[in-house]
Amino acid sequence: MNWISYCLITIILFSVHDTTLKQLSNAVSSTMASMMINLSAAVVLFIYLWLKPGSFQQTMGEIRLDKNLFFLVLAGVSLGVATLTFMKAFEQGGNLSIAVPMVYTGVMVLCMLAGFLFYKEQIDWKQLAGALLAIGGIYLMSKGQMEG
Numbered sequence: 594m595n596w597i598s599y600c601l602i603t604i605i606l607f608s609v610h611d612t613t614l615k616q617l618s619n620a621v622s623s624t625m626a627s628m629m630i631n632l633s634a635a636v637v638l639f640i641y642l643w644l645k646p647g648s649f650q651q652t653m654g655e656i657r658l659d660k661n662l663f664f665l666v667l668a669g670v671s672l673g674v675a676t677l678t679f680m681k682a683f684e685q686g687g688n689l690s691i692a693v694p695m696v697y698t699g700v701m702v703l704c705m706l707a708g709f710l711f712y713k714e715q716i717d718w719k720q721l722a723g724a725l726l727a728i729g730g731i732y733l734m735s736k737g738q739m740e741g
Contacts, residue, residue, distance in 0.1 A: 611693045614676070618683030627676040631669075691735045698727045 610630075617626045682692050702724050708714035 608693075611679070612689060614680050615683045615689045615692075618680050623677050623680035623684065626680055627673055630676055631673050688738065691731075691738055694734065695731050698724075698731050701727060 614626070679692070679696065682696075683689070705716060705720060705724060709716050
């Protein structure tokens with residue numbers, strides 16, 4: 594599979610994740626939900642490593658006390674806290690159809706800037722126009738619903 598195929602699968606999986614967060618937001622505390630979701634993710638990854646011959650030892654061998662460990666922990670902490678804050682947004686009345694596009698548009702814009710600043714990726718007028726259109730779309734979708 595190519596990277597676009599993996600992106601499409603990721604879109605489906607994040608859609609299930611985000612819809613599930615909305616479902617749970619008024620039924621389970623955000624702390625418990627975040628803990629169970631992240632624990633479930635860890636179990637899935639350990640099963641994957643266990644089923645793939647030799648991958649557990651190879652994967653464990655990659656963890657060293659260097660800058661990679663810092664970024665691994667930073668990504669994990671970010672995901673855990675993001676799960677909590679996303680559930681809080683839904684608990685406070687955020688609509689699935691507004692909150693999810695708002696968050697992912699913000700992610701798109703921040704990652705576009707991070708790619709430019711840290712990885713020397715180029716930003717052309719089409720990317721800027723797309724980002725502005727996405728931001729405008731979120732504004733139109735949420736107009737009148739962002740109070741509170």
